Amino acid sequence: MIKTCLGTRVKALFWFLSAALLMVAPLTAQKIQFRDITASAGIQFKHNNAAYGRKYLPETMGPGCAFIDYDHDGWPDIVLVNGENWPGRPGPVSTLKLYRNNHDGTFTDVTRKAGLAVSMFGMGVAVGDYDNDGHDDLFISALGQSRLFHNNGNGTFSDATKTAGLAGPSEFSTSAAWVDYDRDGKLDLVVANYVQWSIKGDLFCTLDGANKSYCTPESYKGDSVRLWHNLGNGKFEDATQKAKLYDATSKSLGIAVLDYNQDGWPDLLLANDTQPNKLYLNKGNGTFEEKGVSAGIAFSEDGVARAGMGVDAADYDRSGHASIIITNFANQMLSLYHNEGNGLFVDEAPRSEVGRASLVTLGFGCFFFDYDNDGWPDIFVADGHIENEIEKVQKRVTYAEPPHVFRNLGGGKFTEVTASLGAVFAAPKVARSAAYADVDNDGALDVLLTTNGGRAFLFHNEGGVNHSLRIQLTGTKSNRDGIGAVVRVTSGKDKQWQMLRSGSSYLSQSELALTFGLAGAAQADSIEVQWPSGQIDKLSNVNAGQMVTIQEGKGIVSAQPYGKSWAARK
Numbered sequence: 001m002i003k004t005c006l007g008t009r010v011k012a013l014f015w016f017l018s019a020a021l022l023m024v025a026p027l028t029a030q031k032i033q034f035r036d037i038t039a040s041a042g043i044q045f046k047h048n049n050a051a052y053g054r055k056y057l058p059e060t061m062g063p064g065c066a067f068i069d070y071d072h073d074g075w076p077d078i079v080l081v082n083g084e085n086w087p088g089r090p091g092p093v094s095t096l097k098l099y100r101n102n103h104d105g106t107f108t109d110v111t112r113k114a115g116l117a118v119s120m121f122g123m124g125v126a127v128g129d130y131d132n133d134g135h136d137d138l139f140i141s142a143l144g145q146s147r148l149f150h151n152n153g154n155g156t157f158s159d160a161t162k163t164a165g166l167a168g169p170s171e172f173s174t175s176a177a178w179v180d181y182d183r184d185g186k187l188d189l190v191v192a193n194y195v196q197w198s199i200k201g202d203l204f205c206t207l208d209g210a211n212k213s214y215c216t217p218e219s220y221k222g223d224s225v226r227l228w229h230n231l232g233n234g235k236f237e238d239a240t241q242k243a244k245l246y247d248a249t250s251k252s253l254g255i256a257v258l259d260y261n262q263d264g265w266p267d268l269l270l271a272n273d274t275q276p277n278k279l280y281l282n283k284g285n286g287t288f289e290e291k292g293v294s295a296g297i298a299f300s301e302d303g304v305a306r307a308g309m310g311v312d313a314a315d316y317d318r319s320g321h322a323s324i325i326i327t328n329f330a331n332q333m334l335s336l337y338h339n340e341g342n343g344l345f346v347d348e349a350p351r352s353e354v355g356r357a358s359l360v361t362l363g364f365g366c367f368f369f370d371y372d373n374d375g376w377p378d379i380f381v382a383d384g385h386i387e388n389e390i391e392k393v394q395k396r397v398t399y400a401e402p403p404h405v406f407r408n409l410g411g412g413k414f415t416e417v418t419a420s421l422g423a424v425f426a427a428p429k430v431a432r433s434a435a436y437a438d439v440d441n442d443g444a445l446d447v448l449l450t451t452n453g454g455r456a457f458l459f460h461n462e463g464g465v466n467h468s469l470r471i472q473l474t475g476t477k478s479n480r481d482g483i484g485a486v487v488r489v490t491s492g493k494d495k496q497w498q499m500l501r502s503g504s505s506y507l508s509q510s511e512l513a514l515t516f517g518l519a520g521a522a523q524a525d526s527i528e529v530q531w532p533s534g535q536i537d538k539l540s541n542v543n544a545g546q547m548v549t550i551q552e553g554k555g556i557v558s559a560q561p562y563g564k565s566w567a568a569r570k
Contacts, residue, residue: 064507124507128178141173177503192252271308310506314368327363365434373466373517437511
């Protein structure tokens, strides 16, 4: 009798532990490949960083990239930001590029037709419908005058910089993000600024004591982030001072929007280069309060302000709270700040494979994305040094570097899988910005990557078998894009959530649609959308394998099953 009871208890304990393990451990890794489809897709782009031997600081930083469905046909198009020649230097005129998705694995360069063949020393890009007309607009940050391009809804854009009130500031602007910080239904714009630099004020810096090298940002004065408040009717006002965001000590490169204390108001995170990172708490009254030091994200564990580049936020361990990644300089490792849920963050990188693997690489673009659709956010990091002769003084550090992909194992653990994802994908590059989107509507997230002074890469995600559900939002009382909305999805015992956001990564913008990996589940049992307006929409029993559009107050207004993937068509 005792033996029988003991055996029953052991079996019960085994099944309990097995069930608990399933809640924290994703399915077995799949044989996924990221195939380079850049050439076959017709994307022919080379970044002009203007370098000609003078080693001016801005030459090392760009370029940005973005996905935008500019013609509203349900297929993500591509924006690639470009630089221009320095004054007085000869050479072909370079402009940013817009590539239209042809729905068949190819893209067409429509830059000139769209009215975007504009030359500027472009840096970053942010996508959002600032006038709620149903067509996404483009903001391009730059060295000098940044530009706002209004989407006319007929395949063309108009330069609205002056009429919108954004003309005037001549800054070294980097990442940008659209955010409805006052929740009035209109998208505002936050723009990061780097340092106060000019050709006239350029300094001589050197690695070997003789030859000029690129200066670090410590050589120049910082600059403040700028907040543009949307007044409606296509007009903006500079609300930086009023919102208590002005801080000329910052040297910001990355912006992420998150609600780190879950009060319903979007907060702002700035990744700063050689200055403390800043975390601005939205007080809900039009002002922000800086909390970086008290929250634990301003410095490294040993109290050093690192060289922050890119940034993103997501709930990677299903704790219910948004945690943070920040890319840093070589020999500083990636920051992986876990949100403890009490206003504090703890950097888990030094005790994890994420930190060890990223120690000697220099990271720029970064994001959380579920590349294998197992329901757990993985990490992508674009790497590349700024100094092409760095190996002469640091033997372990290289100019071109492979990216990092860290697969989420659940339970707060990650493992690097980059080498298994394809030879071209894992090859060393001088990478900068990165963004993701499902370019062929097959339910798997693809990756767009830029390199400094070089080509762009479009990598197609192939080989996955897990289910996913994609969600597009349409606001009514809230901003039209639904930026700032929180979507919660439940499938069986699995619960996950995402906030729809502009910005993040580095100089980049991923698609304005949310992809939820459902692993083996054939449906989402429930979906809850909490809109910025306060409206809550609830749906149940939504099948996987489709893109659904949810309209504020109405629920699902359209559902489009996934198409056959490009890989399967060949």
